[in-house]
Amino acid sequence: MAKHSFQTEVGQLLQLITHSLYSHKEIFIRELVSNSSDALDKLKYLTLTDDQFKELSFEPRIDISFTDDGITIQDNGIGMNEADLTEHLGTIAKSGTKAFLGQLTGDTKKDSNLIGQFGVGFYSAFMVADTIDVFSRRAGEDQAYQWSSDGKGEFETAPVSSEQAGFEGQGTRIILHINEEGKEYANRWQIEQVVKKYSNHIAFPIFLHYDEKQYDDKGKEKGTEAKVSQINSANALWKRPKSELAESDYHEFYKTIGHDTEDPLFYLHTQAEGTLEYTTLFYVPKKAPFDLFHADYKPGVKLYVKRVFITDDDKELLPSYLRFVRGVIDSEDLPLNVSREILQQNRVMVNIRNASVKKLLGEFTRIALEDKETYKSFIDEFNRPLKEGLYSDYANKEQLLELVRFKSTKEEGWVSLEEYKSRMLPDQKAIYYITGEKEHVLRNSPLLEAYKKKDIEVLIMDDEIDEIVVPGIGTYKEVELKAVNRSDAGEDLKEKKDKKKEKETQPVVEKIKKALGDRIKDVRVSVRLADSPSCIVMDESDPSFQMQAMLKAMGQNAGLGEVKPILEVNPDHAIVQSLKSVEDEQRIADLSFLLFEQAMLIEGAELKDPAEFVKRLNRVLERSIS
Numbered sequence: 001m002a003k004h005s006f007q008t009e010v011g012q013l014l015q016l017i018t019h020s021l022y023s024h025k026e027i028f029i030r031e032l033v034s035n036s037s038d039a040l041d042k043l044k045y046l047t048l049t050d051d052q053f054k055e056l057s058f059e060p061r062i063d064i065s066f067t068d069d070g071i072t073i074q075d076n077g078i079g080m081n082e083a084d085l086t087e088h089l090g091t092i093a094k095s096g097t098k099a100f101l102g103q104l105t106g107d108t109k110k111d112s113n114l115i116g117q118f119g120v121g122f123y124s125a126f127m128v129a130d131t132i133d134v135f136s137r138r139a140g141e142d143q144a145y146q147w148s149s150d151g152k153g154e155f156e157t158a159p160v161s162s163e164q165a166g167f168e169g170q171g172t173r174i175i176l177h178i179n180e181e182g183k184e185y186a187n188r189w190q191i192e193q194v195v196k197k198y199s200n201h202i203a204f205p206i207f208l209h210y211d212e213k214q215y216d217d218k219g220k221e222k223g224t225e226a227k228v229s230q231i232n233s234a235n236a237l238w239k240r241p242k243s244e245l246a247e248s249d250y251h252e253f254y255k256t257i258g259h260d261t262e263d264p265l266f267y268l269h270t271q272a273e274g275t276l277e278y279t280t281l282f283y284v285p286k287k288a289p290f291d292l293f294h295a296d297y298k299p300g301v302k303l304y305v306k307r308v309f310i311t312d313d314d315k316e317l318l319p320s321y322l323r324f325v326r327g328v329i330d331s332e333d334l335p336l337n338v339s340r341e342i343l344q345q346n347r348v349m350v351n352i353r354n355a356s357v358k359k360l361l362g363e364f365t366r367i368a369l370e371d372k373e374t375y376k377s378f379i380d381e382f383n384r385p386l387k388e389g390l391y392s393d394y395a396n397k398e399q400l401l402e403l404v405r406f407k408s409t410k411e412e413g414w415v416s417l418e419e420y421k422s423r424m425l426p427d428q429k430a431i432y433y434i435t436g437e438k439e440h441v442l443r444n445s446p447l448l449e450a451y452k453k454k455d456i457e458v459l460i461m462d463d464e465i466d467e468i469v470v471p472g473i474g475t476y477k478e479v480e481l482k483a484v485n486r487s488d489a490g491e492d493l494k495e496k497k498d499k500k501k502e503k504e505t506q507p508v509v510e511k512i513k514k515a516l517g518d519r520i521k522d523v524r525v526s527v528r529l530a531d532s533p534s535c536i537v538m539d540e541s542d543p544s545f546q547m548q549a550m551l552k553a554m555g556q557n558a559g560l561g562e563v564k565p566i567l568e569v570n571p572d573h574a575i576v577q578s579l580k581s582v583e584d585e586q587r588i589a590d591l592s593f594l595l596f597e598q599a600m601l602i603e604g605a606e607l608k609d610p611a612e613f614v615k616r617l618n619r620v621l622e623r624s625i626s
């Protein structure tokens with residue numbers, strides 16, 4: 001026997017599973033059955049598309065039986081050789097596993113939800129088993145192998161004979177030597193109930209082997225008889241008429257294909273007939289999948305052709321901004337041997353994809369109108385991917401603009417652009433927004449003072465994607481979107497009297513400009529300030545502070561040079577007023593720099609030279625108390 005150690009993450013995950021999923025022990029059956037079903041799907045596909053497997057006589061099935069100390073689950077699917085066993089049952093292939101494990105809090109309830117989204121798979125069986133033996137033979141290979149482990153850090157693999165494996169041909173047999181926790185499942189009724197609950201609509205038959213007690217005429221036990229019965233309905237759920245399906249059927253099926261412990265937020269079942277015949281069953285999870293923002297996320301939609309599984313690893317079945325959707329696409333018109341490479345150019349596939357996007361966006365729109373509470377939960381989780389759609393799915397931009405939500409200075413919670421537009425003041429020229437990292441910093445920004453005073457609503461955009469997406473929106477129903485931290489948004493606020501003030505304050509502006517020199521791009525008289533003496537804005541053509549930080553983080557700031565802000569000063573503020581009469585160079589410099597540096601600080605920007613700032617501050621303070 002060859003000894004192997006589990007990848008560190010597997011060890012951690014095993015620990016967590018046993019502690020967090022305690023109240024959901026039964027899911028081990030769902031996970032093992034789902035793995036068997038995947039293995040059958042894979043082999044079925046090969047028998048239809050690969051010459052090497054076309055002759056294979058193959059009646060896909062899953063068998064569950066009992067041994068003296070446990071439960072056995074067997075399938076005649078694709079199987080695994082020694083390398084597969086070591087890799088698939090010794091490591092976790094999912095990207096971002098480390099980051100995921102780092103997110104866990106130690107709070108059982110929260111962690112069990114997170115683990116639900118992560119998908120525990122095979123390892124969940126260690127909740128109910130002291131040791132697990134896996135016997136497997138890969139389709140097309142002669143040698144069978146055994147994998148054994150007690151889930152405590154190591155596992156062993158070895159070649160075995162057909163007798164030892166317990167079967168001829170390809171497939172996998174998993175023997176769970178159950179522990180105290182697992183005992184309750186080692187009977188016919190429990191297994192039947194759990195399989196019906198989660199795996200009724202797995203497309204392959206599941207047979208249960210059990211001993212039935214026999215009685216004589218007098219009702220006395222005379223022995224047992226071995227029986228086999230099929231315990232699931234083995235039809236693809238999505239193919240059944242909607243009228244025959246209850247919400248609970250949809251929900252349990254979701255838990256199987258979505259590997260989730262919770263019900264979905266909502267689902268959408270479409271059976272299209274006509275020029276193209278296909279079925280789609282889409283689910284939106286309650287919680288965002290853990291890998292939603294990982295570049296190598298696992299897609300959630302499986303493609304079938306006439307109920308034959310084709311792929312679950314195609315990121316193009318839906319546009320990437322809808323990658324949180326789980327479910328099934330089943331086409332009657334695609335060829336079975338459609339190669340995954342040409343799928344994207346296939347006319348049928350393109351049509352199904354476009355129609356699916358329309359259907360999904362239509363459903364989101366309906367929910368937004370009819371079920372505010374569900375829509376809020378949806379936006380809480382999926383606002384950001386929807387915003388990605390604004391720049392990646394031009395054809396549906398108008399509809400996406402109605403779906404995305406923002407925070408606002410006028411309302412608690414989420415607001416839509418439509419709501420904003422309906423609240424605009426009669427002479428308001430644009431939809432105003434402010435971008436930045438932290439909501440509370442934005443809400444307290446001096447840039448908002450004039451808008452507050454004039455009762456103009458401003459959208460608060462603290463999601464880092466806003467910075468990239470929103471400037472590209474341009475207009476919403478012919479109303480321009482304008483960032484208030486941009487130089488030209490101030491123009492809109494200007495009134496006649498401001499022109500006069502601008503003129504009067506010009507000498508002060510010149511003084512400050514001279515004092516600050518090349519630290520700033522320009523100094524201007526502000527119309528946006530009410531209480532604060534100064535603020536910082538960026539020139540129309542320059543990237544904002546966050547954009548600069550983002551470019552820097554991505555290593556793309558080379559050639560950008562130093563981007564300088566524009567300083568705006570409040571002509572009515574006492575500090576600015578006082579500068580009119582100050583002649584002492586040092587004092588002009590101190591006050592000018594303090595106006596500039598405080599505006600930087602309030603925007604959350606870093607000061608170039610904090611020590612100098614403190615010296616200046618102290619000079620001014622000293623003078624004020626002497």
Ligand SMILES: Nc1ncnc2c1ncn2[C@@H]1O[C@H](COP(=O)(O)OP(=O)(O)OP(=O)(O)O)[C@@H](O)[C@H]1O
Binds near residue numbers: 078079120
């Ligand atoms: N019965 C089986 N037949 C063939 N391969 C299997 C079987 N069970 C597991 N495997 C292999 O082991 C891998 C790991 O299984 P595991 O259940 O841990 O995760 P998964 O199924 O890939 O992910 P998840 O369950 O979260 O979707 C599978 O992807 C598959 O390659």
